[in-house]
Amino acid sequence: MVSADEDISAADAPTIVELSADDVLRARTEAVANAGLGRKAEHLLEVRDLSTHFFTPDGVVQAVDDVTFDLGYGETLGLVGESGCGKSVTALSIARLVPDPPGRIVSGSILFDGIDVLKLSTDDMRKLRGKEIGFIFQDPLTSLNPTLTIGYQIGEAIKEHMGLSSKAAQERITELLAKVGIPRPKDRLNDYPFQFSGGMRQRVMIAIALSCDPKLLLADEPTTALDVTIQAQILELIQRLSSEFGTAVLMITHDLGIAAGMCDRVNVMYAGRIVETGTVDTLFENPRMPYAWGLLDSLPRIDDVRGDRLRTIEGMPPLLIAPPKACRFAPRCDYARDVCVSSEPELTQREEPQHLARCWATEPGGWIG
Amino acid sequence: MATNTTVVGTRVAKPKTAAGPWREAAGRLFKNKLAIVGLVIVILFLFCGIFGPFLAPWPYQVQDLPAVFANGNRPLPPLSPNHILGTDQLGRDLLSRLLDGARISVTVAFVVQAVIILIGVPVGAVAGWFGGRTDNALMRLTDVIYAFPDLLFIILLSVAFRETAFGQALDGLFLVFVAIGLVGWVTVARLTRGQMLSLKETEFVEAAKAIGVSDRKIVTRHMLPNGMGPIIVAVTLGIPVAILAEATLAFIGIGVQPPRASWGSLIAEGQKFIRSEPHLVLFPAIFIALALIGFTFLGDGLRDALDPKLKGKQ
Numbered sequence: 001m002v003s004a005d006e007d008i009s010a011a012d013a014p015t016i017v018e019l020s021a022d023d024v025l026r027a028r029t030e031a032v033a034n035a036g037l038g039r040k041a042e043h044l045l046e047v048r049d050l051s052t053h054f055f056t057p058d059g060v061v062q063a064v065d066d067v068t069f070d071l072g073y074g075e076t077l078g079l080v081g082e083s084g085c086g087k088s089v090t091a092l093s094i095a096r097l098v099p100d101p102p103g104r105i106v107s108g109s110i111l112f113d114g115i116d117v118l119k120l121s122t123d124d125m126r127k128l129r130g131k132e133i134g135f136i137f138q139d140p141l142t143s144l145n146p147t148l149t150i151g152y153q154i155g156e157a158i159k160e161h162m163g164l165s166s167k168a169a170q171e172r173i174t175e176l177l178a179k180v181g182i183p184r185p186k187d188r189l190n191d192y193p194f195q196f197s198g199g200m201r202q203r204v205m206i207a208i209a210l211s212c213d214p215k216l217l218l219a220d221e222p223t224t225a226l227d228v229t230i231q232a233q234i235l236e237l238i239q240r241l242s243s244e245f246g247t248a249v250l251m252i253t254h255d256l257g258i259a260a261g262m263c264d265r266v267n268v269m270y271a272g273r274i275v276e277t278g279t280v281d282t283l284f285e286n287p288r289m290p291y292a293w294g295l296l297d298s299l300p301r302i303d304d305v306r307g308d309r310l311r312t313i314e315g316m317p318p319l320l321i322a323p324p325k326a327c328r329f330a331p332r333c334d335y336a337r338d339v340c341v342s343s344e345p346e347l348t349q350r351e352e353p354q355h356l357a358r359c360w361a362t363e364p365g366g367w368i369g
Numbered sequence: 370m371a372t373n374t375t376v377v378g379t380r381v382a383k384p385k386t387a388a389g390p391w392r393e394a395a396g397r398l399f400k401n402k403l404a405i406v407g408l409v410i411v412i413l414f415l416f417c418g419i420f421g422p423f424l425a426p427w428p429y430q431v432q433d434l435p436a437v438f439a440n441g442n443r444p445l446p447p448l449s450p451n452h453i454l455g456t457d458q459l460g461r462d463l464l465s466r467l468l469d470g471a472r473i474s475v476t477v478a479f480v481v482q483a484v485i486i487l488i489g490v491p492v493g494a495v496a497g498w499f500g501g502r503t504d505n506a507l508m509r510l511t512d513v514i515y516a517f518p519d520l521l522f523i524i525l526l527s528v529a530f531r532e533t534a535f536g537q538a539l540d541g542l543f544l545v546f547v548a549i550g551l552v553g554w555v556t557v558a559r560l561t562r563g564q565m566l567s568l569k570e571t572e573f574v575e576a577a578k579a580i581g582v583s584d585r586k587i588v589t590r591h592m593l594p595n596g597m598g599p600i601i602v603a604v605t606l607g608i609p610v611a612i613l614a615e616a617t618l619a620f621i622g623i624g625v626q627p628p629r630a631s632w633g634s635l636i637a638e639g640q641k642f643i644r645s646e647p648h649l650v651l652f653p654a655i656f657i658a659l660a661l662i663g664f665t666f667l668g669d670g671l672r673d674a675l676d677p678k679l680k681g682k683q
Contacts, residue, residue, distance in 0.1 A: 095579060097575065097579055126581045126583065127581060128581070129578070129579055129580060129581035130579065130580030130581035130582075131581060134580075135576070135579035135580070137572055137575070137576055137579075139572060142571065142572040142573065143572045143573055143575075143576040144573055144576070145573040145591050145595065146573075146595065147391075147594040147595050148590065148591070148594075156577070156580060156582055156586075157580040157581060160580070160581055160582060160583070161581060205576070208576075208580060209580075211580075
């Protein structure tokens with residue numbers, strides 16, 4: 001049975017309530033305030049100098065190199081960049097899911113709600129995963145186990161972490177399915193993944209990720225495998241549920257449109273490093289790093305009527321085996337000068353207080369004003 | 370719409386949902402004619418094995434001496450009165466002895482596979498899951514056992530333990546089960562390991578890790594059920610091998626001891642009269658062949674049903 005379900009509009013799904021932008025904003029502010037109530041630290045997530053390397057036969061790949069950022073309680077932070085620039089590895093490092101071997105977190109610290117994640121025992125880490133940290137993977141078609149029912153898979157984390165009676169767990173599973181907008185949830189608990197379409201499965205993945213009210217949701221390109229209409233629904237769902245639960249979201253995407261629409265702040269990553277960070281408004285209005293310009297420039301625009309080719313950034317991201325002490329974007333940068341290839345710029349502040357960029361050209365006194 | 374129409378309809382009953390991938394595989398199995406033939410033979414075989422003594426016209430050890438005397442001290446031929454398949458030289462009813470042999474073969478078929486699963490699956494799962502040194506050590510062990518000549522190992526074991534309590538258990542059959550199982554688990558272990566290695570890389574296993582499912586549950590609930598198909602096929606196809614191994618051992622006099630009769634020992638006894646009384650060899654041989662064919666057909670059908678992508682490739 002293949003269900004033709006994608007056409008559930010908001011009207012069919014009984015649980016989706018239309019909220020005005022103001023409502024969402026208010027709910028969000030409240031949730032963020034609530035989320036901070038039990039806080040043990042200033043930020044929910046404090047990543048400091050994180051380096052994750054992969055030890056391959058060809059050499060050490062520095063997939064994530066000296067990455068530092070904060071994520072506030074209830075905040076949504078975007079992590080954007082091309083393929084292979086370390087976004088996913090950053091998320092996997094936070095959940096300590098980097099496949100070892102060949103990967104290993106070689107230095108840095110990750111404070112999650114005041115706990116140093118990297119110092120936890122394997123078992124304590126397991127208890128944190130799913131309970132405090134939810135994870136949504138890229139491809140919903142392969143992330144669900146084909147031999148287990150939907151109900152079982154959603155209940156797994158609940159049974160593992162919450163110690164509910166099986167009846168209470170059952171109720172919670174049904175409630176979650178309804179929350180993610182699956183019609184007639186009770187009837188579908190015993191269905192298998194093959195009876196769900198791609199969009200429905202991603203809804204199920206979201207239900208699994210949020211099943212234990214996590215404080216943090218790591219969403220690794222949650223909509224890349226879905227078509228555009230479904231994308232919008234899934235993003236709306238993540239946004240609505242995260243503000244309802246007060247969950248902070250680390251949104252990994254290569255789609256700047258998604259970042260602009262969903263995030264409070266954005267980190268731009270390139271070649272394993274954060275090259276620019278700022279609030280969505282400053283970053284999109286006044287990007288201070290040629291790579292970010294390139295990314296913005298390569299977005300197709302609806303008002304672009306001339307029928308031009310899509311613009312791209314020439315070249316490829318560098319191999320991350322023994323990167324030179326230089327700006328890693330320099331080989332592809334139209335504005336590069338000698339200094340860019342002879343020394344590496346630091347992440348320094350720009351006009352706005354929270355706006356940092358790693359670029360010689362836009363530093364005070366640089367050649368781009 | 371201009372006119373205000375009311376559409377009245379009853380809600381369509383939800384179709385009974387299929388019980389997942391296993392039921393689909395069963396559907397494919399039942400469409401395969403050869404597999405059905407195999408299944409029928411296997412069911413008959415099991416039936417004979419379980420209810421044989423109740424079906425048998427005579428107890429397997431009873432000698433109908435008057436009939437043999439009347440026949441000039443020679444085995445009775447098939448279709449004799451009271452002995453539909455004839456008797457051996459001692460006047461024991463051949464059909465009854467074959468049915469008792471079926472019981473031994475059924476026990477061999479299942480106990481040996483149980484030994485194989487109990488050793489092979491855990492060894493393969495541990496090797497595949499942990500990888501590294503554990504994997505290396507376990508796989509070298511399986512290599513050693515794989516390289517050892519099976520029959521020689523079984524014979525040595527049987528001879529060495531024949532006089533002990535262990536060797537006498539279950540009329541000497543227990544030893545045979547263990548010996549055949551001990552050389553048979555390597556294939557299943559390797560297969561399980563391979564399945565685990567490929568399943569370890571799947572996203573749903575990573576997703577299960579990401580919600581904090583314990584390692585034990587990931588292996589038993591997520592990985593093994595997904596890797597079960599080829600293991601089931603291997604085990605089914607291993608049954609005829611085990612039956613044949615037991616028959617071979619019985620033929621050379623290892624395993625079950627007289628007056629009990631295994632199909633292999635029946636052939637061994639019958640071969641003395643193969644010129645004059647070929648039925649004494651023929652019927653046990655037919656029984657062995659049928660059992661082997663049944664399990665092989667069923668195993669092939671299972672392989673096609675459990676992994677449709679493989680169909681026609683082997």
